[in-house]
Amino acid sequence: MTWETVIGLEIHAQLATRSKIFSASSTAFGAEPNTQASAVDLGLPGVLPVVNRDVVRMAVRFALATDASITRRSVFARKNYFYPDLPKGYQISQMAFPIVGPGRISLTLPDGEEKIIGLTRAHLEEDAGKSVHDLFDGYTGIDLNRAGTPLLEIVSEPDMRSAAEAVAYARYMHSLVRYIDICDGNMQEGSFRCDANVSIRQSGSNTLGTRTEIKNLNSFRFLERAIEFEIERQIDIVESGATVVQETRLYDADRDETRSMRSKEEANDYRYFPDPDLPPLVIDDDFIDAVRSTMPELPAARRARFVEQLALPPADAQALCADRQTADYFEAVFENHSFAPRLAANWVLGELFARMNKENIPLAASPVSSAQLGRLIERVDDGTLSGKLGKQVFDALWSGEQDVDAIIDSRGLKQISDTGAIDTMIDAVMADNPTQVAEYRAGKEKLLSFFVGAVMKASRGKANPAQLNQLLRERLKG
Amino acid sequence: MHDMTMAQQAALLASGELTSADLVEHYLARIEQHDARLNAYLAVDAEGARLAAAEADKRLQRGEAGPLTGIPIAHKDIFCTTDMATTCGSRMLENYVSPYAATVVDKLQAAGMVTLGKANMDEFAMGSSNENSYFGAVANPWQENRVPGGSSGGSAAIVAARLASAATGTDTGGSIRQPAAFCGITGIKPTYGRVSRYGMVAFASSLDQGGPLAQTAEDCALMLQAMAGHDVRDSTSSVLKVPDFSESLNENLAGLRIGIPDEYFAQGLDSDVGDCVNEALSVLESAGAILKRISLPNQNLCIPAYYIIAPAEASSNLSRFDGVRFGHRCENPQDIDDLYTRSRGEGFGPEVKRRILIGAYALSAGYYDAYYKKAQQVRQLVSDDFTSAFAEVDVIAGPTTPTTAFERGAKSDDPVAMYLNDLFTVSANLSGLPAISAPCGFADGLPVGLQLSASVNQEARLLNVVHRYQGLTDWHRRMPDAVA
Numbered sequence: 001m002t003w004e005t006v007i008g009l010e011i012h013a014q015l016a017t018r019s020k021i022f023s024a025s026s027t028a029f030g031a032e033p034n035t036q037a038s039a040v041d042l043g044l045p046g047v048l049p050v051v052n053r054d055v056v057r058m059a060v061r062f063a064l065a066t067d068a069s070i071t072r073r074s075v076f077a078r079k080n081y082f083y084p085d086l087p088k089g090y091q092i093s094q095m096a097f098p099i100v101g102p103g104r105i106s107l108t109l110p111d112g113e114e115k116i117i118g119l120t121r122a123h124l125e126e127d128a129g130k131s132v133h134d135l136f137d138g139y140t141g142i143d144l145n146r147a148g149t150p151l152l153e154i155v156s157e158p159d160m161r162s163a164a165e166a167v168a169y170a171r172y173m174h175s176l177v178r179y180i181d182i183c184d185g186n187m188q189e190g191s192f193r194c195d196a197n198v199s200i201r202q203s204g205s206n207t208l209g210t211r212t213e214i215k216n217l218n219s220f221r222f223l224e225r226a227i228e229f230e231i232e233r234q235i236d237i238v239e240s241g242a243t244v245v246q247e248t249r250l251y252d253a254d255r256d257e258t259r260s261m262r263s264k265e266e267a268n269d270y271r272y273f274p275d276p277d278l279p280p281l282v283i284d285d286d287f288i289d290a291v292r293s294t295m296p297e298l299p300a301a302r303r304a305r306f307v308e309q310l311a312l313p314p315a316d317a318q319a320l321c322a323d324r325q326t327a328d329y330f331e332a333v334f335e336n337h338s339f340a341p342r343l344a345a346n347w348v349l350g351e352l353f354a355r356m357n358k359e360n361i362p363l364a365a366s367p368v369s370s371a372q373l374g375r376l377i378e379r380v381d382d383g384t385l386s387g388k389l390g391k392q393v394f395d396a397l398w399s400g401e402q403d404v405d406a407i408i409d410s411r412g413l414k415q416i417s418d419t420g421a422i423d424t425m426i427d428a429v430m431a432d433n434p435t436q437v438a439e440y441r442a443g444k445e446k447l448l449s450f451f452v453g454a455v456m457k458a459s460r461g462k463a464n465p466a467q468l469n470q471l472l473r474e475r476l477k478g
Numbered sequence: 479m480h481d482m483t484m485a486q487q488a489a490l491l492a493s494g495e496l497t498s499a500d501l502v503e504h505y506l507a508r509i510e511q512h513d514a515r516l517n518a519y520l521a522v523d524a525e526g527a528r529l530a531a532a533e534a535d536k537r538l539q540r541g542e543a544g545p546l547t548g549i550p551i552a553h554k555d556i557f558c559t560t561d562m563a564t565t566c567g568s569r570m571l572e573n574y575v576s577p578y579a580a581t582v583v584d585k586l587q588a589a590g591m592v593t594l595g596k597a598n599m600d601e602f603a604m605g606s607s608n609e610n611s612y613f614g615a616v617a618n619p620w621q622e623n624r625v626p627g628g629s630s631g632g633s634a635a636i637v638a639a640r641l642a643s644a645a646t647g648t649d650t651g652g653s654i655r656q657p658a659a660f661c662g663i664t665g666i667k668p669t670y671g672r673v674s675r676y677g678m679v680a681f682a683s684s685l686d687q688g689g690p691l692a693q694t695a696e697d698c699a700l701m702l703q704a705m706a707g708h709d710v711r712d713s714t715s716s717v718l719k720v721p722d723f724s725e726s727l728n729e730n731l732a733g734l735r736i737g738i739p740d741e742y743f744a745q746g747l748d749s750d751v752g753d754c755v756n757e758a759l760s761v762l763e764s765a766g767a768i769l770k771r772i773s774l775p776n777q778n779l780c781i782p783a784y785y786i787i788a789p790a791e792a793s794s795n796l797s798r799f800d801g802v803r804f805g806h807r808c809e810n811p812q813d814i815d816d817l818y819t820r821s822r823g824e825g826f827g828p829e830v831k832r833r834i835l836i837g838a839y840a841l842s843a844g845y846y847d848a849y850y851k852k853a854q855q856v857r858q859l860v861s862d863d864f865t866s867a868f869a870e871v872d873v874i875a876g877p878t879t880p881t882t883a884f885e886r887g888a889k890s891d892d893p894v895a896m897y898l899n900d901l902f903t904v905s906a907n908l909s910g911l912p913a914i915s916a917p918c919g920f921a922d923g924l925p926v927g928l929q930l931s932a933s934v935n936q937e938a939r940l941l942n943v944v945h946r947y948q949g950l951t952d953w954h955r956r957m958p959d960a961v962a
Binding site for chain 1: 803
């Protein structure tokens with residue numbers, strides 16, 4: 001029997017606001033415990049929540065980026081449960097009327113195929129605090145710095161059919177939320193967290209199997225491993241004649257397995273109801289238009305433009321649009337220059353990326369600015385530098401030198417394109433190697449590269465390679 | 479000087495014939511003399527009051543005073559204060575001192591009012607007799623074996639016994655108006671959103687509203703003026719401009735259309751109470767008002783709807799009292815469940831527990847539609863009744879309560895009988911309307927309250943009608959013999 005896997009993801013993206021969703025406390029990560037928790041965050045008697053407008057703006061950005069409907073009158077609801085790091089005894093979330101309604105994204109799978117993944121909804125909610133279990137003997141410490149941090153919970157349709165698709169989707173979302181500046185995407189700090197709903201069914205079946213929800217997936221690798229483990233586990237259960245139990249499972253990265261956290265029967269009744277402290281969140285056209293006017297070009301549109309208008313190969317366009325900083329950098333490289341954008345793509349994806357990878361440096365920290373790289377490519381394009389000399393200039397820029405033309409001048413890297421000078425060098429090389437000249441003329445034409453190399457060496461690499469080739473061919477003909 | 483109204487005291491303070499220090503000493507002496515019997519104050523801050531009075535007197539001398547500067551008041555112990563505990567009448571918050579002050583407290587302090595102390599109340603504002611206070615019941619100053627009403631029973635008793643010039647209160651289902659009626663004073667529940675709820679410990683967020691209790695409508699107008707206004711910290715507070723409540727107090731009542739709902743004079747109304755209210759309506763009629771019979775057909779659904787919505791919200795609002803960060807924590811908890819169970823079990827009294835249970839039940843999966851959702855639909859019907867009625871009349875009048883103050887212990891074992899005290903008051907909370915209670919006579923030596931309600935944001939009209947009524951009657955000038 002063959003099995004089909006059905007996966008839906010719930011992603012919690014921490015919104016990159018400066019202050020919390022319902023209070024003015026800072027959201028900065030890593031402060032001393034409980035130093036970023038105000039009376040509102042602590043849930044002191046008498047306090048009231050006030051919605052941070054930036055949070056609303058970011059949710060609207062997400063909706064605009066995912067072709068999703070924007071709920072004009074969304075409602076905050078209370079999710080009631082007791083936990084020591086949940087100060088009010090309820091979490092303010094959204095239930096029946098989430099701010100973002102159904103949407104969709106188009107995912108490019110590893111094999112190049114495009115797949116539409118539906119989004120069920122995305123809603124705003126506040127994060128809880130943190131329980132620290134290993135700091136005090138016999139006690140649990142509570143740190144409420146994180147309490148009230150804004151989250152956008154993005155719920156997908158069960159449209160993914162493999163762990164690889166789920167990871168591709170998660171990566172897409174990870175890239176998108178950073179692209180539209182609503183989340184820093186830092187997975188170690190918990191800014192981007194995934195829960196996976198996994199079930200299996202017989203291939204060809206239209207009904208969904210019983211699902212389990214896997215929590216605590218804070219890296220793409222864990223997401224993939226956990227889903228793969230869970231698929232195998234469910235297949236084993238069903239093939240042994242038993243049934244899968246609907247439950248929440250936790251992924252244990254150390255043991256590479258999922259284990260039961262709580263079953264459906266043990267699940268809380270959250271007693272959701274509309275939060276009477278917060279009027280419905282009303283969003284009008286003006287607000288949406290204002291947000292729309294600040295939206296960046298989205299990755300998919302940008303990719304298409306790179307291919308259609310800049311004549312880049314699709315793979316290059318994809319790589320350059322993986323994040324907004326790279327695409328912006330790339331566009332800045334050829335801005336104000338007349339060379340083909342394709343050259344800029346080659347340099348960014350080639351030389352620049354290779355150095356960044358080798359030295360493990362992010363683009364933001366690259367010592368070579370887009371303006372410097374643009375000038376360098378211009379000098380290659382106008383014949384001042386050969387490609388090879390260009391790389392030497394790149395090295396100089398990478399080590400901190402600033403001015404491309406000054407580097408060329410001070411090091412005498414200017415390409416020799418003067419035919420007279422090249423001819424003189426060819427003369428000398430032919431005079432030194434009469435045997436090879438004779439052999440070439442007898443038909444051993446692959447000796448051309450020997451002569452190119454020798455002249456290039458004599459020019460200390462500066463001879464214009466195209467000119468050199470042409471002149472050599474003519475001269476060797478005899 | 480305690481027989482003067484707040485407005486009269488203010489005039490003497492302004493003219494320099496009276497000092498705030500004198501007033502404060504006078505009330506402190508009266509508290510000393512009477513409050514052991516009444517138990518209306520949970521805390522008295524004599525030192526703080528003296529300092530504030532001295533400050534107020536300086537302002538008065540410098541000519542920088544407002545109409546409330548130097549007037550001594552009490553705050554219901556549900557408003558957060560930083561210099562005294564805020565207990566909400568609960569063991570849960572015994573000794574709890576808030577690190578911040580409620581907006582209402584800040585505003586009245588900025589207006590120069592002097593806080594004498596904190597007023598007793600039903601635990602977390604749940605009750606109609608003030609018998610649900612962990613710190614003991616409050617006596618009605620008119621007959622000390624009777625209840626003062628609730629939940630703002632301490633506030634009402636303080637004003638009735640002249641142990642402060644006025645007091646703040648909160649009204650979720652009648653908690654300002656019912657004790658005002660039982661104690662023979664004037665109290666107004668403003669339009670929902672008129673007064674900030676920030677720092678007012680929440681009972682039922684969609685119904686709670688703060689307001690003043692005082693001797694007269696004129697005094698209420700002065701105090702409400704200082705309490706009202708938009709607060710950026712309360713998303714439900716109104717952004718509307720606050721009118722000048724004192725300016726319109728004397729407007730003529732000629733042509734005023736007063737609606738008399740048949741449902742308010744039906745079964746359950748004590749006939750003596752009905753007689754007093756009818757007498758008051760005649761007075762208003764003689765002043766030029768036009769009386770008109772109307773109907774509020776869904777009135778009978780108010781109590782059931784209220785006793786779903788209020789407990790539902792309360793069950794959630796009171797979840798924060800878990801023994802983890804503040805408030806009562808049990809001794810030697812074994813684990814987190816034990817911490818929750820015993821801290822809450824010990825910290826909350828029986829009525830609070832009853833409402834948490836009712837509320838959690840009404841919100842639970844499978845019951846939500848039948849209870850909470852249905853109650854919200856009823857709420858809309860009740861609101862619609864008022865909208866229709868106010869198309870035809872300017873104010874609606876009736877009794878504040880079905881009976882006068884009952885004896886302590888009389889309804890303690892019968893929660894439903896107790897809840898029926900709110901029969902005429904909860905509709906204003908469900909609809910968000912302003913409503914006022916003013917004294918309109920006595921039955922067997924106990925005060926009777928006249929309730930008037932109006933459409934949203936029409937507090938000025940209510941204060942105007944009561945002020946004119948109080949110009950024609952003297953029920954509001956009566957004082958209990960025991961504290962005279």
